[in-house]
Amino acid sequence: MDARGTEEHQENYGGEMRLSINSLREQVTKILEKNLSHEQAEIVAKYVVWAEMSGNKTQGIVKLM
Numbered sequence: 001m002d003a004r005g006t007e008e009h010q011e012n013y014g015g016e017m018r019l020s021i022n023s024l025r026e027q028v029t030k031i032l033e034k035n036l037s038h039e040q041a042e043i044v045a046k047y048v049v050w051a052e053m054s055g056n057k058t059q060g061i062v063k064l065m
Contacts, residue, residue, distance in 0.1 A: 025049050028061060 025045050032041035
């Protein structure tokens with residue numbers, strides 16, 4: 001489900017890709033699992049996604065990609 005409570009949502013708007021929060025968190029978790037355990041990666045991913053969404057522009061997600 002995406003933030004709107006509907007099924008997985010991923011679209012392209014004028015060059016910008018929009019995807020669900022859960023999908024983003026899963027992708028960040030997969031990247032972090034290269035150096036962390038799955039449990040640790042999930043914790044860090046939740047924090048990084050939360051920080052980005054709350055306006056704390058850490059550039060964390062951009063730097064991971």
